[in-house]
Amino acid sequence: MSNFFTPDDPLDEIIKKTFPDKKIEKTEHILTGWTNIVIEVTTDKGAYFFRFPRNQFWSKMIVKDATVCNFVDGKTSFYTPQMKLYYDDKKRPFSVHQKIEGYTLGDRIYHLSHTAITGVAYDIAKFIKELSSIDLSKAPEKVKYPLSDFLHELDYEHYDKHIDKDHEYIKKTEMDRLVHGDLNLGNILLDENDKVIGVIDFCFAGTGNPNMDVARIISRPAPKEFEEAFLAQFSDTEEIERMKTAWNHIDAGYADHIRAHFPEINLNQL
DSSP: OOOOOOOTTTTHHHHHHHHTSHHHHHHEETTTSEEEEEEEEEETTTTEEEESSSSSSHHHHOOOOOOOHHHHSSSSSSOOOOOOEEEEETTEEEEEEEEEOSSHHHHHGGGHHHHHHHHHHHHHHHHHHHHTTTTTOOOOOOGBBBBBHHHHHHHHHSSSSSHHHHHHHHHOOSSSSEEOOOGGGEEEETTTTTTTEOOOOOOHHHHHHHHHHHHTTTSSOOOHHHHHHTTOOOSSSSHHHHHHHHHHOOOOOOHHHHHHHTTSSSOTOO
């Protein structure tokens, strides 16, 4: 019996069973979710995101995602999801969290004023520094799963061409500090005034080098003005550039997997 979900599963029925005390007003599939089938559910008591893992690997990682989110909650200056983990009748894990109202940085990045770009760059750097400063002495073991181990497992589970030189570099530069692991523009939320208010999707999170988060931000297309304002707050430019190359290789490998197995997913963010 599989422990993951497919679009053929009765997801609407699972959602209804999860929310017996809420009236479901609308459901919308989010077609940019690489790792999970993501459904935004609007109810009479607010909006929520359901995440149903697409394969066995992501079923294991969604449990880690919930653990990290709940550990991080309240420990930075920014909102993070309060994640609830559920299991369906077949004992498959899926997660639910209330929607944080706002816009993704990916949707807004090319429409920001100079002042907003500077502010967003500062806030992201602040989040990285706050996250990496969290005391891990009492953290659950899942929170301390090394990012290097996660990326290596991701590669060998999904890629046809392995990127061992990147893995060696990431492992060599690793630190015992908490990192988001997938701090791309789609996982950073802005309010109506273009201020950073929150960060979502901690599926990749674990211990590692904070510069991996810095490099992740600039590993996908963004205005040069934003990249310059952001990188001006960090000094290890050579290390960050090498890590950016690693992220480009990681994205390329997983994009090949997505195109081969999940053609319905929107890859325009690349």
